Amino acid sequence: MVMGMLKCLVLAGCGMWCVTAIAADQSANIPDVYLSSALSKQPDETRGQKLYQQHCLQCHQVGAVGLPSENIPALAGQQYEYLVKQVVDFLDQERTHVVMHQQLMQSGLNNATSIADVVGYVANLPSSAISQQGSGTQLAQGKLIYEGFCASCHGRLAEGNADWWVPNLRGQHYGYLLEQMRRMARAQRANVSDDLHRMFTSYADTEFEAVADYLARWSMK
Ligand code: HEC
Numbered sequence: 001m002v003m004g005m006l007k008c009l010v011l012a013g014c015g016m017w018c019v020t021a022i023a024a025d026q027s028a029n030i031p032d033v034y035l036s037s038a039l040s041k042q043p044d045e046t047r048g049q050k051l052y053q054q055h056c057l058q059c060h061q062v063g064a065v066g067l068p069s070e071n072i073p074a075l076a077g078q079q080y081e082y083l084v085k086q087v088v089d090f091l092d093q094e095r096t097h098v099v100m101h102q103q104l105m106q107s108g109l110n111n112a113t114s115i116a117d118v119v120g121y122v123a124n125l126p127s128s129a130i131s132q133q134g135s136g137t138q139l140a141q142g143k144l145i146y147e148g149f150c151a152s153c154h155g156r157l158a159e160g161n162a163d164w165w166v167p168n169l170r171g172q173h174y175g176y177l178l179e180q181m182r183r184m185a186r187a188q189r190a191n192v193s194d195d196l197h198r199m200f201t202s203y204a205d206t207e208f209e210a211v212a213d214y215l216a217r218w219s220m221k
């Protein structure tokens with residue numbers, strides 16, 4: 001996606017060339033333009049709710065609270081900008097996940113208006129009060145890691161940061177958080193920056209468990 005934008009910027013002075021570059025991406029179903037376009041729209045949450053019930057509910061559940069047994073994340077209360085970016089990243093396969101990619105392509109949600117509507121609906125739902133937790137044995141270590149190395153981006157209250165696409169980590173499920181940290185360490189989430197990937201490689205799995213458990217209990221605080 002970044003490449004597409006760069007291409008566009010480089011060619012921006014050439015009028016038609018820029019249009020051609022975007023058109024080429026669209027023809028490959030790689031919707032670079034959806035991100036800025038979806039973010040500029042005013043979401044229609046009523047339509048978003050219908051789309052959600054039709055295409056997302058079966059997995060992300062009533063109230064978008066997720067399904068921990070299948071490592072399906074909660075979406076309720078997540079940062080709007082972050083969610084829009086993830087949906088676009090799934091569509092253009094910068095974030096690799098076969099199921100999510102297929103769901104989005106098949107449901108006809110690969111357009112900016114539908115993305116804005118469905119994400120607008122889930123982002124405004126109250127975040128899950130109870131999330132799946134870990135063993136509870138390493139919470140002090142989790143707190144130390146979070147405050148020392150994560151809070152600078154994710155926020156003192158783990159609320160995320162809309163300006164930098166940083167997700168809210170509160171109310172998210174233990175198993176999902178753990179799995180995503182492992183994937184970022186293994187460079188299996190290609191939409192994550194090299195710096196973030198390097199940072200995650202410096203942790204032991206027990207440290208991931210500690211910080212995931214600490215975060216999963218946040219909504220209880
Ligand atoms: C068949 C099950 C299934 C359906 C249907 C589904 N999802 Fe997902 N979704 C998943 C799974 C599994 C993940 C976790 C992906 C991963 O591990 O990277 C996920 C992850 C996500 C994420 C990333 C959340 C985060 O915190 O990064 C978003 C956003 C999302 N889904 C939105 C949607 C939307 C919108 C719909 C409806 C159009 C939808 N999903 C339909 C299974 C599904």
Ligand code: HEC
Binds near residue numbers: 177180196
């Ligand atoms: C330099 C800023 C930065 C720091 C430091 C940072 N993160 Fe993140 N984190 C991000 C961004 C940006 C994303 C979203 C990446 C993307 O677009 O997929 C993210 C994504 C995540 C996700 C995936 C959430 C989801 O819903 O899928 C988890 C889990 C996470 N970070 C945990 C942590 C933990 C734990 C630490 C500390 C050990 C940490 N992060 C440190 C910026 C940061």
